[in-house]
């Protein structure tokens with residue numbers, strides 16, 4: 001009974017809904033675990049930490065196989081102009097093979113604690129390649145059977161719209177920071193994942209998005225003061241290289 005009163009009192013005092021900010025490990029939990037970012041090991045650490053989500057980046061090989069990597073090239077090899085046979089020989093610093101999207105999704109399957117936050121990278125070879133990657137990603141997510149635990153993010157607005165067309169039930173957040181919540185809602189997207197500086201400049205966007213039932217996410221927040229600034233404004237998710245720090249802050 002006492003607990004119920006405390007909850008009612010906190011709702012009254014906050015003047016709005018209470019949101020428990022969720023932790024998303026940016027490129028997995030790699031920084032404090034000494035594994036490469038975007039590796040399957042980093043995903044497994046994010047799952048072990050019970051993060052709400054683990055983010056990763058995807059590019060398309062020359063022969064149209066999606067690989068998980070942040071940069072456009074690795075060890076001097078340009079992903080978009082290289083075939084799978086050659087890319088499969090690349091080893092990350094922990095000895096792991098450069099993950100294909102399929103192997104990565106399989107590693108994230110069979111658990112429903114940590115969502116797979118799939119960033120579709122913008123192709124440097126043109127819009128058609130970005131859209132081809134989008135189609136491949138949605139197909140693989142369905143094939144592996146992880147649609148119910150996968151969310152999508154992208155800087156290219158057309159890519160976001162394409163995901164919604166191919167997978168209307170998928171949760172899609174836009175990354176580029178140049179659309180208002182009203183514009184995102186009108187386009188049928190589910191929310192934003194914006195750099196924290198965009199939200200500092202446009203502080204009303206958080207409350208505006210919540211009113212429109214859009215999800216809110218901020219990247220890449222590694223500083224405790226900034227984390228707290230966002231938590232105080234009811235941000236729904238924070239994407240961070242320091243998931244352990246954010247978890248500690250939220251449990252204080």
Ligand code: MG
Pocket residue numbers: 055056057119
């Ligand atoms: Mg990313």
